[in-house]
Amino acid sequence: MSEPIRVLVVDDHPVVRQGLRTFLDVQDGIQVVGEASDGATCVSQVERLRPDVVLLDLRMPGVDGTEALRRVRALPDPPKVLVVTSFTEPSAVLPAVRAGAAGYVYKDVDPSALAAAIRAVHAGHVLLHPDVVRLLAAGDAPAREPALTAREREVLAEVARGRSNREIARSLSLSEKTVKTHVSAILGKLDVQDRTQAALYAVRAGLV
Known part of the structure; x- marks a missing residue:
């Protein structure tokens, strides 16, 4: 069998981190290897744990999600980053997409859809919502x-x-x-x- 996809969960709310971990614990081929509650810890955990995919919240105290993403993407052999957000406006996630996020999902995502998104970005897909594409094209x-x-x-x-x-x-x-x-x-x-x-x-x- 192939190695499981190693996932780091980053969110400042413990209940959200636990919820995401609970979602993923029942998915085949996915392993949560760690958590972080802020952007600075996210970067250090990426360096220490070397995850394949990071599930990243955008709004966090201190170093926010977009800045953490920039720092993660600057590391050697960086992981894929999938933004997990409560924002529903495409413009709200544009800075993260421009910083190198492979895509984004909403926090109320179905567990199977979240697992599919993780597998997709790990496989090299770019998950851009059509509304985000339109905003990018307007630049x-x-x-x-x-x-x-x-x-x-x-x-x-x-x-x-x-x-x-x-x-x-x-x-x-x-x-x-x-x-x-x-x-x-x-x-x-x-x-x-x-x-x-x-x-x-x-x-x-x-x-x-």
């Missing part, structure tokens, strides 16, 4: 147009649609290794650190 277009090949533009469009390397390979009739090579080249040409930032570029450049 300024990128100032420069990098020299992407036609194939790289196809791969980037698939990344922006939230597809994993395996799904992109199947869609474009490529090997998964070739897709990974294309993604690495795209990140380098766009001068971005991860798939989420590449997806945001694609949206703002009108590629999707």
